[in-house]
Amino acid sequence: MSSVLLAQEVATTAGINPGLAAIGYGLGAIGPGIGVGLIWAAVINGTARQPEAQGKLMGIAWTTFVLVEVLALIGLVVYFIASGG
């Protein structure tokens, strides 16, 4: 009896897994979005205060943008694998 229940539970879990994966992907995209916004907000602030540092600040911004973006791409891959490939 319990094994039947367990099997049903497994089937139900497998059924909702793709939906959960999509929600997880959405959540995973939030953090990098905030991160990228903060990075560029700081660059715009810094450039307004010190225009001669613009090139330097934008170089830092693009590099950190690449690093932050990796998080979103990892979330995408986890979504792909968790949703059943």
Add this chain to the structure above:
Amino acid sequence: MSEHIQDTEDRDAAEAAPAPEIDPHAKSLLTLANAMFRYALWPSLATIAVGAVVFALINGAPGLWGALVGGLLAAASSLLTLLLMRKTAHLGPHIGMAASLGGFVGKLLVLMLVMTALRGVDALHAESLGITMVAVVLVAAAAEAVAFRRTKLPTIIPAAEK
């Protein structure tokens, strides 16, 4: 006569003035973009090759194709960032922000659609695709960070303040 002198002076000034230069900020950003591309290219390709070989041995043909598709998607996403960086180098940081956030949204949307479309394809092994993609993205980001570390970005002092 005085008009003539004025004219000559103007012409001399025009000849003496240097050719219009590219914005120094844009120049330093383009240098950085070139360095990032140079540093990231070969490690990314090597990671794709290693992933393809390893997953071909483990999972056969689906592993090979999965690793190749995953690696190419990751490489394309890295290249898009560098392309955006080059295209917005001569514009202000507000345009840079719009471009990078827009590129981020567009890239994630396209990748999500592509990944959803690839979900049911039996010819591709999902784990091979995902792991290769993460590996290539990580390697490219690390290489770009190293390129940033080794590229000297100048602080530009405007000519008027010298």
